[in-house]
Amino acid sequence: MASAIRFVRDGAWLQIRLANAARRNALGPEDWIELAELLQNAASSGVEIISLTGEGPVFCAGVDRSMLAAAQKEVGGLVSQVRHVGMIVQTLETSPAIVIAALNGPAVGIGVHLALAADFTLACRDAFLWLPEAAMGIPDVQHHRMLAERLGKHRALEFALLGRRLAAEEAQAAGLIGTLVDTPDLIEGELAGLVARIQAVPVSVRSAIKRAALAQVSIGDPDAQAEAVSQ
Template identity: 30%
Template sequence: MPEKNVRWERRGSVAWVTLDRPEAGNAMSLELLADLGDAIRHVEADSAVRAVVLTGAGRFFCVGGALDTMHGAEEIGHRIRAMTFHLHAVISSLARMPAPTIAAVNGPAAGAGLSLAIACDFVVAAETARFSSSYAAAGLSSDGGQSWTLPRRVGLNRAREMLLLDRRLTAAEALEWGLVNAVAPAEGLERTATDMAAKLAAGPTAAFGRIKGLLADGETAGLEAQLDREARAMADSVATQDAREGIAAFLEKRAPNFRGS
């Protein structure tokens, strides 16, 4: 049986998904992307998962697509289309799943690696992390939702700098720009991600999923349409066990014990 390029494990209620091709900088081969899709589907199907951490093995988070595995214009075109199909399915799943997602960026994140990181709800970075789009430098347009997620994180002007001028950011610059949520020493990255994931995993997962959906729709919806979406989401939320627990805990002045439903 071929060795997997992605491994995942559940630590309590937190799923850890690791890109495991360190000798190649965790570059996205077609095989790695297929394995990543399998891992994400397993995570989605596990009802015990209430937060997800995505990281890379070795010194890199992900250097982007494995273009060195392709030869000839016809093969490059075919493989890029296949890789994009798998990548976009993963990006869509990360956006759709109710469980909050965290990218723990342990090293350089470039090209599709950047797309994968910023598709997560939160990004925590090691001080050694670097961020670049890199698509235009290879004569390519962006994929993995980067043209959608990047402007939402850093604004349109700064997104242009990264996409058109190939502006590369250190971890400190990424924090200043709003691309990442936190920066930690390399040896403290796992602890930082673990602490954030534990807090999220103890929260109201179903409500988190509704909030994620509202945020995704919010920038393109008009106010009246968004108010209608919020009203429907609130009506659904009020009927949940977590809402009953949260309201009771508030009235009783105690910490809530959410079950994720």
Template identity: 30%
Template structure:
């Protein structure tokens, strides 16, 4: 797949944006591929967790490919508005993936690159990474980021990032709650993989229930959120019986995702 590499092993899928010469910019082809890839994970029983990263050490993603946008402008091509047209939005596709998604930010994550990271459940960053939404400097709109960022960090800080378009370093991003952890660049991939193993080692139906419950219940009144019936039901699963039996018998459970 052009611009996107996918590897699945030990129930962990690693998705790598592979355009290092373009700072892993999100071309139309890359975004269409990501939609297909993450949609596919929803139905792939071999994938229990996803790690999303970029090739090289300069960028997770520099965002939408502005060279491609510029070429379209020169040719008077119609600009496709976010959340319009027949195709799914790639950011929403990652956000709605039924499997846990860890972003390993191996370099700059700006514009659409940060929006892609915001669509992930957990964000780990290399210590040299910088993050930001510079759309105000480009006349763009950060449609996804402007809605999701204030739900992740305090609203005043989100306003600051959006209004100024300035980038912040990894340490500041951690302080603000934008990333979970910061690691030396050489350790980032290993830490992301270890975290994915930890998640994939738990009951998969429970983890998927958490994801759907949190995603769909976050903006509901608590009384309504507590009564949501979304995602797989772990209480009636074979894995629930196995988990209890493994605890009683002092052994590692053998999950079957059913």
């Protein structure tokens, strides 16, 4: 099956789109291969801004269930998959480029981590963040330190352990989302405006600030995630 990830290069801006609305943009094996290749090439081809958005009413429904089911049939398969996917998210998070996530709808499971990996996160008001993995028997801890810092211990545990959905406005109040727009059709315009403002800043200044940000922010830990799943 071909990847459902689409991309356009506009100068130094790499626009990545999750384009499998029929499956709520759940990411399967081919999608992860494509995303990893895009991020690897971006690091060596002068990409300065990376944006990630989805088609349809959902930003990303997480890892495709068939991929998860296949991994669970193999000894150590789930741990290996979790580490692989987590490393791709970490590559996005530690990219020297400015990363923007534009949430056209809910972010679920690994979709939450893609959103948390961004430097700027835009969202429509009816979007939400949701980690349902605990109910599936999978501990989700990759960004738990960041969540605890932003939400506080109690709300972070409600979110990761009890599966409470985090509404876009609550996520914005905690600093997990930057800008909210009223409807999904306004996301593209807000994204283009943000990119224009970023491009107006000299590249050397952008790069210096991104390096400083990476030195200060709690980065998601795929090894901790894999270790938690292996227990």
